Structure formats: C-alpha cells, structure tokens
Amino acid sequence: MNILEVKNLTKQFGGLTATSDISMNIEKNSITAVIGPNGAGKTTFFNMITAVYKPTSGDILLNGKSLVGLKPHQVSQFGIARTFQNIRLFNEMTVLENVLVGMHQNLKAHWVGTLLQLPHIRKMEEAAKVEAYDILKYVGLEDYVNENAGNLAYGAQRRLEIGRAMAAKPKVLLLDEPAAGMNPKETEKLTNLIYDLRSKLDVTIILIEHDMKLVMKISDYIYVLDHGELIASGEPDEIRTNKKVIEAYLGKGAVAND
C-alpha cells in the first residue's frame, strides 16, 4: 500500500527548474532514499512535501489526500515530520524543551486551562516530560536534558532533530542528510537508529543522504535525482549498477573509461 504519492511534481524558481515532473510512490512502512548530486533538487522536494514551498505544478497525496495548498503546520498535523539539512533547532531552548515542542500537536493544553492549573493539564505536562526523556534516551541525549540545544556538538544536534521529529509521532518521517558531518562511528550508530526507528514508531521513512554505505544498507527503495529530474529508481542493487546513476555522480565518460 502506498502511503505517499507524488505526481508530476515540478518546482521552478524563476527560470531555474529545481525539480521537474517527479513522480514517486512511497510504500507504507518502507525506508526510501532520495539521492543525487548537489543541487539535484532533493531538499526542494522535501520542502514541497512540507509546504515550505508551493509546487509550481503537480500533486502530493498522503493516504489519498492532497497536501498541496496546506500551511506547513497543517502538513505537520497530517502526520509528516522532518529534519533539516542545515540544522534548525530551537537553540535558546533546552534539549528537553526542543522535544516537547515536537510533541505539540499531541498536547491538548489550552492556555486558559494552563492558567487555572487544571489537574489534567499538569498531569499531561508531567507525562509529556517523561515521554520526552524516553525519546532523549533513545537518541542518546539523556545526559544533556537541561542543556541549551545550541550548545550541543554537531552530531548530537542532528540526533536531537531526529528526536524532536519522532516526538510528533509522524506517519511519514523525512530526514534530510541525517549523517552529514558525522564520523564513521557516529554514522554507523545513526544507521542502526534509523533502521530501528521504523519498527519502533511504525513509521514510513524517506531520507536524503550522500553516504552511500548508509543508503545501500537500509533503503528498501531508492530514487535518484539529477538536475531536478528523476533519472532512476529501484532497489539498492539495481541502483548500484545503474549506468545513468554512475554517470550523474562521476560525470559522462566515467562508465566508458572503466
């Protein structure tokens, strides 16, 4: 069953076509990778799904319902959470608070109730903190609960972004270069974490990643973009040997010379 369907998605920035006529079917509970050289349009693709950008044309369907035209926070409420390539944490808030913000759509606390200190709201806040702590433990940040997010090391910040997105209990989780800037050991840990996440959260994962080892290891299916166009798609073994893909990464002639 497809949870997410992307139909003929195109985005133009003035004269530049960032993505052109992309169609994808993402199967429920799968891990799908979107790869391609720099500037291929991968992040733009995520930005259209999450309504940061409005597509020039085409459609995005989550369980058959179109997401196009919604506001970013509405898309999030429909069950899509994401991380960002250029980390976007709430730097002046604590690590725990960052995760609590991730939970927002699941916390039904009206501010009037907060002022009246209604018992059920206090209880909910307390439970939310425990849940947030569990998430931090899961991503390995339980020692930094009260630290400001901006003070974390780079790799820890990436993991916090994943934790924050997890907190939203999404149906679809979009990870934009989660391993960027990590050392091999960190990357390996992250790979296992992502792999584990799928069954733990019963979530569908789409990830953008340049680390081919990671991609090949955990993806069920791979889409390859180049200059905004979808040039190949298939299972990891098919992609590994696909001529167009090798050309896109290494330049024309690379295959012939080999």
Next chain:
Amino acid sequence: MSALFDKIAQNKKNQVILFIAYVVLTGLGLFLLPDSTIAFLLLLFSILVLYYLNFNLRAKWVTGIAILAVLVPLIASHSDSYQTYMEVGTLVGIYCAMALGLNIVVGFAGLLDLGFIAFFAVGAYTYAIFASGQASKFMPFGHYPLPGDTFWIFIFVGALVAALFGILLGIPVLRVRGDYLAIVTLGFGEIIRILLNNMDHPLNITNGSMGIASITPPKFFGISIGNASQFYYIALGIFLVVIYVVRKLENSKLGRSWKAVRDNEIAAQAMGIPLVKTKLAAFAIGASFSGMMGAVFAAKQMFVDATSFTYLESTMVLVMVILGGMGSVPGVILGAAVVIILRTQVLTNISDWLSQMSTNYGIPIPPALSPEKMQLLIFGLLLIIFALYRTQGLIPHKNRKVDVELLKKESAAAALEREKSTSGGADS
C-alpha cells in the same frame, strides 16, 4: 575575606539572619530618616536580595509580598514624602506589568515592538471616556460618567480592548519581520497617539488635544480611592496577577510555542505550530497587561491626554526589558524598577541639586543640561553600554531546568507499568 563571606552566605540559617538584619536595618533607616530617598530605595532593594536567597519559592513569595504590602507602606507612612514614595511604588508596579507584557512579545516571541505604549493608551482612554462625561458626547444611550465601582470591571475591559488592538496590529504587521516589524510597530504607536489627539471631530470621542479631565476615581465598597497610597495596592495586586500569568505561561505549551517561533520559524511550523495564531496570542496577551494598567493610570491621574503616550514612553518600556534581560521575568521587573526610580527619583534629585548649586553659588547651568532633559541621552547611553558589554541584561534569562533524577525514576516506573499491562494482556 570573600571565602568567609561565601561560607556565611551558603548557610541557610545565616542567610535568614542576614536578610532579616538587612530588612530591619534599612527599615530602621527609613524610619529614622523618613525623607531620605536612599533609605527608601535600600528598603526596596531587599526584594532583590530576597530573590538571590536560597529559600524555597513559597517562602520567598510570602516574604516578598509581606515586605511590599505591609512593611514598606507602614514605614513610609511616617514620612512627609509618604505619597511620593507610594506614587513611585505605583509607577513601578504599572511599568513592571507593562514591561512583562512587552517581554512576552519581544523576549519570548522575538517580535520587536516599538509602539507598545499604544496599548497602555488604549486602556487608559477606555476607562477615561466612560468614567467621565466624555462618553455622553457620542454615546446615544447610557448615563455618564459611570460610577467609580465600575473601575474594577474596566480593568478587564481595558485588558480586552487592548488585546483586541493587539490583534488588530498583529494581523497586518505579522507579514513583515525583523527591522520592518520594528518600523511598522513604531508607526502603529504613533498612529494611535495621533488618532487619540485628533478624534474630537466629526464625532468627539477623545476630546482631542484637550484631553479628558475629571475622571471618576475608583470606589471600593463605597470608599473613594484618590491617593497614591491606595493606588499602590491596586497596582501591586495587578502586578502580582501578571507575574503569576507570565510564569505559568512561560513554561506551558503556549510559552514553548513562542520561544520556538522566536528561535526558528520554519522549524516551529514544521513541528505543527501555527505561526500567525501564536504571534497574535503574544501580541494580545502582552497588550492586555498594558491595557489593565492603562485603566489604573487613567484613574490615578484623573486626566488623560495623548502626551502621556509618546514614542519616548514606548522606548522606556523597551529599555526596561533590554536592561533587565530579554525573556527574563525577574530581570524585566528589576529593569522596570531601575528605570522608574532613575527617572522619578535619581534624575529629579540631581536636577534639584544642580539648580540649588546654580542659585547658591551662581554657577550657571544651562537648562538643556538638566538631567531631566538629558534622560533620553542617559537611557540611550545605558542601552549602548548594555548592548556592548552585557547583552543578556542585569539578570540574564535562564531556562527552567527539570529534575533529571525524577524524570529517570518516573520513566522507569512508566516502563514497568507498560510491561505489566502487556504481559497481563498476554496472560488473559
């Protein structure tokens, strides 16, 4: 020496003794030197000392309220300057509430507002119009002025009308960001002031530049409230309510939404936070504090006109927030107190002294150099100094820390609970 001091300061019992000694000394000081502004300020300073002590929170609150509500008025009442002192206290209360309101907008939500005094004006005029004969000039029904008992309702009406204006400002303004937002809010503040100054025709709503006079003083169970020592308690009461609201909101879902929007709009939206609603809530709630105090201000002055709500006043409230520490509740309170005391006590004292000098010794001091006139320069310099050397303000904001050990325990307990319920399910 400082090690000894540390040792004394760390011991709780010593702290209590030292604090009581401080309060008794400064209290005695004010009692013996009733006209010394410095003695009065030192007594007020005990609140700050209290803030830094290591007691439990409830004890601090009770002590603080006792000092402000009982001790200070009691001792000050012996002084000839009693009403002046209470007037200063009232002003501090009014501006503290306002600064805490602006702190929600600037400190929590990160929206620079340079026209914040407009909401104070709106609250003030709301009470002024209906508690004077002014309303009968344009209202087709009702008898005006309304009696002083309605003042208590007008505290809420003022808050509500100001909140509405906050939303009114917010809707067009939230399309712009950063510097543009600052410029637009500055414009909004001026528009409100100019409107108030000119709405005497075609329909006379605000009485234009003449202002609104003979505003009915509030009535409390038949007692007419007319002097500063009584308004002091109204301001103190509202101020305490405002602190309660701010502290509860700060660490609630809404408070976190504000800070998330401040730190990163795109990520906040991606986490499901509606941008416009969240920002409007900041504007509305922040404005409502000003609106309440506006009503108090109008009742206290018994006269309002647009000159009380100039751009300078907006700047002053902003200075309070920046000086005290953006986002920091105790900081902003201290900032407001410092600015008001500087303006009403220190600067006037210096200018009195200067004018004495010039009459006694014939030293000519140009009127342009009087500290009262130079306050813009002085506050400007203060801002620059803080921007350069202490950007977080007098008492920097600190995020509330959670008790990690407690979380650990609760997390383990919850895990056990889950395990029990799943294994229980398997058995049946």
